Amino acid sequence: MKLVEPVSGGPCWVELSTSDVPAAQTFYAALFGWRSETDPRPEAGGYTVARLGEDAVAALSPSYRPDQTPAWTVSFATEDTDATAGAVRSAGGTLLIEPMDVFDLGRFAVAADPSGAVFSLWQARSFAGAGRLGEPGTLGWAELRTPDPSGALAFYPSVFGWTVNASEHYTQWGVNGADFGGMTAMGKDDGPETPPHWLPYFAVTEVETTAATALGAGGDQLVPPMSLPGGRWIAVLSDPQGAAFGIHTP
Template sequence: MPIPANRMGEPCWADLMTSDLPRAREFYTRLFGWTASDSGSEYGNYVTFQKGDVDVAGMGAQEPGSTLPDAWTTYLAVTDADATVATARAAAAQVLAEPMQVGTMGRMAILMDPTGAPFGVWQADEFTGFGAFGEVGTPVWHELNTRDYSAALDFYTRVFGWTPAVLSDTDDFRYSTIGEGDDMVAGVFDAAGHLPDSVPSHWQLYVGVPDVHAAAATVTQLGGTVIREPWTAEFGTFSLVTDPTGALFVLGSVDEPNDAEPDADLPIG
């Protein structure tokens, strides 16, 4: 379905910073049937992935000598990137990249929330973000896995005006969703008791596929890694995977029958 109009404070884009552009380009185009277009030197040869004729994700190269892991970044839509960064800084966020103009496309910044999860903000000019959402080959969900659930909800509510809806609130499973009704687009998971010690809070991208088991097998064939074999939960079938250089993302079922019992471990991821 077409994504709702660029709603402020909610995910509007995701891009990959990779240490191997050619390899990542081959992996994602083959896995999801995406096409890839290079923006040229004016925009640092940033790559835009498309599914059909709509933009679905982006990709850029890591800086030479970077020690940062390859990773996907979720961007939240804002009306004023500079003002948002100031508000976020006052709410204990770290600014990883100060607001910068991206030609005529828009203005961006990269932050780290108070629980340690990096994310971006995007102030749209000519480019508004995703052209579709919730379909095969497009993002279907965004999820914040946080080590400090209360602090995360407080931060995003204060800075981005979120009104979280509680899905579950028990010691075993604590989760809130963002968005209304059928337009829910993101979730916040209390991952303190689930993440390995070496894994910090992070935003996680879900991409839709018609058959998660088949897609997970293709990930392996293309040089990626299946971190968690496909599992079925209340909202579909999922698999946590990485691309060939280690960037994490989740395969999520679209239009796939779900006859199994929900997995009490995670309702979304």
């Protein structure tokens, strides 16, 4: 990720909805060294912030519904959540949670693109988002997996003003040319039960070692470690509750 801090239009936060927050705390502490703190306020609903040192880097939250599938959600920064929510609707997306204030921290909404891939909007007030991006143990890339790449190419630049760096093999998203993520077309390997989604990739020092740690901690490998051109490595894993995420070398 070329972005090293939250900027308008770029990813600023990543949040796990899970059926077992304590188990997730244990798993991700083993994987990334996160130290987690649960908000004690009853109205916070058990919201737990994961930190590296003193920097907030992610959140773990109890599932909103008993039947909800554990999953990570990527949040994108905006200067005006209500205006961006309107842009989502105008571009053919939907609002799953209407804009709302979160204490004095910021203004929040949950949306889905026309294919159904879910993401969040965040307008910062006292909380800007992740204190680190692109470092080991933090969000390093965000990848959209969609059955409709052409629709996504129309939707996201319209909503966020993203720049597009497309080659024959891969499309990258950016803010003013600073790439932060990409897009791949879903295929038969995804399975009929896999919905369109945003997949966060966390930066790690060594992919094979981290993948082995995940297996030892009760996780699974969905895509085993593999090398990419340029010497980079990636893998796609799932935690013990089934939430999928990627890891990569920066």
